[in-house]
Amino acid sequence: MPDRAYRLVVHTSVGGDRMRVRLSNAFGDRPLTFDSVYAGVQRQGAALVPGSNRRLTFDGRTTVTIPPGGTAYSDPLPGRVRARTNLVVSLHSPDAAGPATGHRLAMQTSYLTQGDHTADETAAPWTRTTTSWFYLDAVTVRTPARTGAVVALGDSITDGWESTTDLNRRWPDQLSRRLQHSRATTVRGVANAGISANKVLADGASPSALNRLDRDVLSHPGVRTVLVFEGVNDLKARTGVTAQDLIDGYREIADRVHAAGHCVVGATIAPFKGWPEWDPAAEAVRQEVNAFIRTGGLFDAVADFDRAVRSPDDPESIRPAYDNGDHLHFTDAGMRAMADEVRLKDLECASGPGR
Template identity: 70%
Template sequence: MTARRTPLRVLVAVLAVLLAVVLPQAFPAVARAADTGHDVVTWAASADRLGEGVADRGYRLVVRTSVGGADLRIRLTNAFGDRPVTFDSVYAGVQQEGATLVRGSNRRLSFGGAHFVTIPAGGTASSDALPGRLSAATDLVVSLHSPDAGGPASGHGMAMQTSYLAQGDHAAEESGDPWSATTGSWFYLDSVSVRANAATGAVVALGDSITDGWQSTADLDRRWPDYLARRLQRADTEVKGVANGGISGNKVLADGAGQSALNRLQRDVLSQPGVRTVFLFEGVNDIKAHTGVTAQDMIAGYREIVRRAHAAGKCVVGATVAPFEGWSEWDPAAESVRQDVNTFIRSSGEFDAVTDFDRILRSPYDPERILPFFDGGDHLHPNDKGMQAMADAVDLTALDCT
């Protein structure tokens, strides 16, 4: 009898292990049939052209999550490529220091069950879900390698974050030794999402270099959306995810430094999962460019963004354009447009809520200038203190109009 019972116990134990390991991967629909959660963006950076792609190059990209959850997914972009690009090795891990990862944290991502993906010119690709939980405020590291990259590379130019480069495929390695070169850009990585509670939502900050974080301290996550993410994590609110949709030099109406806010709204904002609110803080680059843009032109652009966001079921928070006298392109005519635009944002009632960044940042003694305490030095971009003051000015309850 003893000889017959032992194999049965072993069989049951082996079967239990196999079910625990295989079911979540082989039968995701069954495993999640009762799951009422949904994907929510936890990090994003708007894409633009980043020079020429380099074949057989690896990228170790450091990003910081905003909302925690399970089943991490990433989205890769070839939005500005003129040919397909293949990624044959893509991993996600946790930063220990520099390019070195926490031991045992680096795990391979798949795409449609395969360990490689080819993205057509102009396209994006989302990974399969990676089982396991990812905490908020994690220094996530996405390592990827392309054997054939060429032509225009896509990604985010001004990361304000150090990432790492290597020649050859070292994506699986947790050691930082092969990653001897650094970069201040995020190549090919478009966004990261997690599966969170069904009530959890995200906000995307659609903006320019101020939102992108210029003049904040690099590698310390002191952009105003970063401060906002920290506030949301501590707050009793369902909006927890924060995606940064800023591009330095970006305009509402015209392409140039990235596609205009109007032209990139769908890709950079509305297509991100779990987005509940669009936070629109943009316009100074249109106004100071001296191209004949009027306040009515700007208002028409804002109205179109609001219309499209509302049609997609999103809230829209409008932020007033901050002061910039002292910047080389300031003049009284541009200031007049700014004042008219801000009057519309404050009083039109077309936004679901308004955050008055102009009031927060301006000097009480010279309201056309940034308060010196908040000035990053160029009279346009706030410093770390100014970034924090902006985030502190956001009414967190206004980020959810549902």
């Protein structure tokens, strides 16, 4: 919508300096202009810590126009961003129209207003709320060369659906908490590339994992490891996807990640018995795929999320304390169980062709 401003709240993982933001017009059908972009630190709600809100530039200019399908990085912002901080990016577009590139299930309250109030550190102009992010694609910082990042490639479970809004309890967030002071790895950054309804093989509400791997995962600077937690949506769609189909999809992902010089960790598919689309045929494929993930040798390491969350009384179902009630998604406790299942030292694995 023209003349709309967005105040978007995002939670950082690793700390560092020379912060940059990446804006995206990936799904736009026309050029998109931003004439004012600021970044500050959240105080409460839409209000910012006084003095923290600073203008971002793009190639030295305060205005940037992004072509359809394109992205734009801001210039580095002097100063340091602390780890696990609620950063607020405020942006205004005079001409936004057509399809908006965004992230629907942000599990985070952000704010909207008409007119350019991006420089305002108070909450007063920001009278509307949203739980989606628009146009903001990534936040990066400069870290010591030895510090790496992991990208979580997944669906709505990774996206954090049904975790508590505004508390950053998605499993990648809980993994980030573990990483900050770990001596088992120098991986500190976490990028959440989960999208609701995402599949490995087929496009749907979002491009498939195969089709978005370059844009959403491999394009991030500092990536050392990719953690792949995908597949349940392929199974429950009842399209006849076989175990070999999924294995072939995983193999292509692993090959491309390795060719880019990164590690790849595979996560087993969690139970979903009780979800309306569950059936014994899909369960048989899930079991076969999980056996391959555990023992097939494709991945540098395995995170056995199935083992972490399944019920001891019915291994085809989620443990009741971890089940949000729909038998597919997880409570905060279930999210934590998955994060705790990741062996942090596995994120340091050797990577690349011939590993």
